[in-house]
Amino acid sequence: MSKLAICPGSFDPITNGHIDIVKRSLRIFDEVIVAVAVNLKKKPLFPIEKRVQLIEESLKGLEKVRVEAFNGLLVDYVKKKGGVAIVRGLRAVSDFEYEMQMALMNRRLDSDVETVFMMPSEEYSFLSSTMIKEIASFGGSVKGLVPEPVEKALKEIFNF
Numbered sequence: 001m002s003k004l005a006i007c008p009g010s011f012d013p014i015t016n017g018h019i020d021i022v023k024r025s026l027r028i029f030d031e032v033i034v035a036v037a038v039n040l041k042k043k044p045l046f047p048i049e050k051r052v053q054l055i056e057e058s059l060k061g062l063e064k065v066r067v068e069a070f071n072g073l074l075v076d077y078v079k080k081k082g083g084v085a086i087v088r089g090l091r092a093v094s095d096f097e098y099e100m101q102m103a104l105m106n107r108r109l110d111s112d113v114e115t116v117f118m119m120p121s122e123e124y125s126f127l128s129s130t131m132i133k134e135i136a137s138f139g140g141s142v143k144g145l146v147p148e149p150v151e152k153a154l155k156e157i158f159n160f
Contacts, residue, residue, distance in 0.1 A: 005029035017124030021089040058147035075110040
């Protein structure tokens with residue numbers, strides 16, 4: 001039986017840290033869906049269709065990875081897709097409390113869905129989408145921090 005993991009997030013935009021987690025998830029799971037969340041609490045820089053496109057371009061050539069947008073409860077999406085686990089990256093202790101609360105609530109909603117926490121590679125442990133947007137908004141270089149399609153899209157938005 002194939003083991004499918006869901007890697008959820010808003011990915012606004014996707015960073016090399018996210019990609020690191022996706023690639024490393026493939027060492028554990030047979031297939032990974034990068035699930036792009038519609039988050040009504042956030043005002044995204046990129047519309048969801050553009051985020052999906054940028055992720056697909058950034059993950060081109062990676063077998064056994066799909067990119068999909070989703071809305072609603074994550075555990076419902078995981079069950080609908082036949083997933084066995086949610087994969088989340090933890091950069092620092094500050095991420096842990098929020099992620100633990102989410103994992104415990106997801107377990108309460110569906111005890112069959114596991115949450116797997118992964119540490120990013122050291123070079124990406126400080127990286128966040130928020131930080132990338134801020135750097136780009138001031139014309140700073142994000143080269144090496146995001147995939148090339150994302151770097152190009154940020155340059156178009158912020159004119160640098």
